[in-house]
Amino acid sequence: MKPFTYHAPTTVDEAxxxxxxxxxxxxxxxxxxxxxxxxxxxHKAPEHVIAIDKLSELRYIKEEGGLVKIGALTSxxxxxxxxxxxxxxxxxxxxxxxxxxxxxxxxxxxxxxxxNASVAGDSPTTFLTYDAQVVLKSAKGERIMTIEDFNKxxxxxxxxxxxxxxxxRFPALSSDEAVGYFKIGKRKSLAIVVLAVAIYIKRxxxxxxxxxxxxxxxxxxxxxxxxxxxxxxxxxxxxxxxxDDTLSAFTDAxxxxxxxxxxxxxxxxxxxxxxxxxxxxxxxQFGLA
Amino acid sequence: MExxxxxxxxxxxxxxxTADPNKRLVDFLREDMGMTSVKEGCGEGxxxxxxxxxxxxxxxxxxxLAGQADGSAIVTLEGVAENGQLNYIQQAFxxxxxxxxxxxxxxxxxxxxxxxxxxxxxxxxxxRRAMSGNLCRCTGYSKIIKAVEMARDAKGGVRE
Numbered sequence: 001m002k003p004f005t006y007h008a009p010t011t012v013d014e015a016x017x018x019x020x021x022x023x024x025x026x027x028x029x030x031x032x033x034x035x036x037x038x039x040x041x042x043h044k045a046p047e048h049v050i051a052i053d054k055l056s057e058l059r060y061i062k063e064e065g066g067l068v069k070i071g072a073l074t075s076x077x078x079x080x081x082x083x084x085x086x087x088x089x090x091x092x093x094x095x096x097x098x099x100x101x102x103x104x105x106x107x108x109x110x111x112x113x114x115x116n117a118s119v120a121g122d123s124p125t126t127f128l129t130y131d132a133q134v135v136l137k138s139a140k141g142e143r144i145m146t147i148e149d150f151n152k153x154x155x156x157x158x159x160x161x162x163x164x165x166x167x168x169r170f171p172a173l174s175s176d177e178a179v180g181y182f183k184i185g186k187r188k189s190l191a192i193v194v195l196a197v198a199i200y201i202k203r204x205x206x207x208x209x210x211x212x213x214x215x216x217x218x219x220x221x222x223x224x225x226x227x228x229x230x231x232x233x234x235x236x237x238x239x240x241x242x243x244d245d246t247l248s249a250f251t252d253a254x255x256x257x258x259x260x261x262x263x264x265x266x267x268x269x270x271x272x273x274x275x276x277x278x279x280x281x282x283x284x285q286f287g288l289a
Numbered sequence: 290m291e292x293x294x295x296x297x298x299x300x301x302x303x304x305x306x307t308a309d310p311n312k313r314l315v316d317f318l319r320e321d322m323g324m325t326s327v328k329e330g331c332g333e334g335x336x337x338x339x340x341x342x343x344x345x346x347x348x349x350x351x352x353x354l355a356g357q358a359d360g361s362a363i364v365t366l367e368g369v370a371e372n373g374q375l376n377y378i379q380q381a382f383x384x385x386x387x388x389x390x391x392x393x394x395x396x397x398x399x400x401x402x403x404x405x406x407x408x409x410x411x412x413x414x415x416x417r418r419a420m421s422g423n424l425c426r427c428t429g430y431s432k433i434i435k436a437v438e439m440a441r442d443a444k445g446g447v448r449e
Contacts, residue, residue, distance in 0.1 A: 003290035006310030006356045029354060036352045037333050040313060049310065051356055077346070101422025102400065104334055106346040107353070189421035190335055 002045040010054050012137060016164050020139035022048045023161040029053065030073055030112040033104050058111070058166055061085060068130075069169045072111025076123075080105065088172070090285060091179035091198060095126040098183050101190045111165045114147070117222065119154045120192040125217030126181055128225065129198035130170035136163040153222030176210075177202045178285035180278030183217075184270050193218045195267050197250070197274040201282050207238045216250075219257045219267060226253045238288055243279040247272040297358045299324070300368025308355045315339045317355035318365060326366035326395040330424070337423030340396035341365050347403035347422070366395035369402060378402055378440040385436035389427035397423050401437045409444055416441070 004027075009015040019026065026048035029035050038044040052058070058073040061082045068089070070079075079085050079096035086093055099105050099113075099122045113123045114134065124147065132147045136159060143163070150158050159165060173179070181198045185191025196217030204210045214229040229249045236242045254268040261267075283289050292307040299322060308321055318324040318341070327350055330338035334349040341350045342364035369376050375383065378401050388394050397420065404411050404419035411419070416437045425433060 001311040001313070003309075003311050005291055006293050006354070008356060008359065029357075031352075032354065032357070033334055033349075033352045036313060036354060039311075039354075040332065040351075049354070051354060053357055054360070100334070101337065101349075102403075102419055103337060103340055103347050103349040103422045104352075106343075106348050 001039050002042060004046055004049045007048060007050045008054055009050065009052065012055055012057060012164065012166060015050060015052050015055060016137055016139050016162070018048070018050050019162045019164060022050070026050050026161075028115075028164070031075065031108040032112075033100070033108045034112065034116045034118070052164070063088075063172050066172055067169045068172050069167055070110055071167055072114075072165045073109050074111075076100070076105035076108050076110070076113075077102075079110070089179075090281065091129070091181035092123075092126055094181045094281075095122050095183070095198075098122065098185065098188075098191075104190075110168055114150070114168060115157055115159055115165050117151060117153045117155055117157045118192075119221065120194075120218050122183065122193055122196070122217075124151060125193070125196045125198050125215050125223040126179075127168055127170065128223045129179055129181070129200045129213050129215045131200070131213065132168050132170040134165055135167035135169065136160075137166045138163045148225070151222035153220075176205075178282040180281035180285075182274040182277040182281075184274055194263075195219065195254075195270050195274060196223075197271060197278050198223075199275065199278040199282065201233070201238070203238055203286060207286070207288060209233050209236045209238065216253060216257070216271070219254050219271075224257070226250075229253055238283060238286060240279065240283060243283070244276060247275055250275045293356050293359070295355065295359045297360060298362040300364055310354065310356050312355040313351055314341075314353035314355055314358060315350040317358065318350060318363070321355075324365040324367055328392055328395060330392070335424070336393070337396045337400065338393055340399045340423060342399050342403050342406075345403070345406070347400045347419075349422070364399065364402070366398060369398060376402075377443050378405065378437070381436045381440035381443060382433075385432050385439055387428060387432040387436035389425075393423060393425045393427075397425065397433055401440060405437075405441060405444065409441065411441055413438060 027046040029051045058071040060071040076096040076099045136143045179200045184195045198215045200213040202211040217223045250271045251268045293310045296305045318327045328338040330336035334352045339350045
């Protein structure tokens with residue numbers, strides 16, 4: 001590791017003041033599970049390291065004014081053990097429990113996962129499905145943008161060097177909304193995302209798809225929505241058969257997204273199984289199973 | 290380069306030292322603190338050999354900076370034995386024959402301790418999950434999982 005000056009701010013104000021001062025010459029360490037490797041292998045050699053892991057004010061999960069708000073330093077272990085997540089956000093829970101390993105979940109934060117913008121990241125796919133926004137703080141003020149605009153990938157997002165991601169927020173779900181998530185990895189533990197599918201469905205009173213979002217993870221530079229599949233789903237009855245009839249469109253979407261990648265052969269098949277699991281979860285969450 | 294001051298609790302002892310900030314926690318613990326039970330395997334958080342207990346939770350110390358120790362409580366394998374005697378988890382590893390080359394063992398014992406400290410009655414499934422971040426290339430895992438189950442049972446936990 002190259003020498004650097006180490007800073008450990010204890011408040012967000014202190015942290016953004018440091019970012020304002022050091023800008024691009026610094027690296028921010030939250031959970032550290034990605035950044036420390038880059039520092040150690042000298043892929044990054046910043047003059048300043050700002051360790052924000054002591055900013056406990058950014059560690060929360062709450063519902064407020066119709067929004068679910070998750071502090072950027074909330075770890076995946078925090079998510080997994082949170083009563084609100086367990087009760088109301090099964091797809092986020094499903095995402096959290098499949099991140100890395102117990103040790104990684106104890107360290108890794110949702111904010112770091114989103115900012116790191118790995119193609120094979122876990123939570124960005126899920127947050128896009130929840131129609132999330134990110135809150136960015138700097139010495140100049142606050143910006144809020146959709147996660148869709150924020151994701152630039154790979155390894156890129158629309159954060160400025162003087163900004164700190166402080167919160168991820170999305171609309172709280174009603175009983176007429178459900179989200180399913182399924183990750184394909186090489187094994188159960190310590191596996192990056194080979195392919196992920198996350199689906200949001202809002203139903204009509206007579207159990208048809210009123211609105212939906214379909215997101216595919218690890219088939220593009222960043223998680224991407226599929227307008228084609230969404231159009232196909234709208235208006236469909238919420239039955240297993242009717243939803244499963246759209247599965248070939250998932251294969252088409254993967255084929256179109258990565259036509260020349262060697263992995264397309266595997267992913268275009270696997271995506272149907274992952275999507276089917278999402279549909280099963282959604283039907284079950286609506287109590288229609 | 291400016292050194293940083295680190296005050297923390299290591300294996301029950303309050304410690305105050307200065308250290309280079311551009312060190313990973315695993316290197317700080319091994320080189321500065323002499324805690325050589327903390328092994329580096331992959332250096333990428335994949336193998337769990339460098340697992341320590343940090344504020345009550347199992348973490349991979351190769352993914353942390355030395356400075357993050359400041360204000361924390363850390364347990365390494367050196368702090369697991371009680372009054373010079375193997376503690377019940379270590380004893381179970383011996384009794385189950387869960388150690389072959391031994392390189393992964395400190396991390397395994399600490400992952401097990403982090404679980405059983407919090408959940409003395411952990412289910413078999415919870416044990417498998419808690420141990421899933423530690424790789425062993427010798428044993429095939431059966432005896433390691435068995436050792437943790439034996440440790441739980443020895444402490445009066447309920448077998449499923």
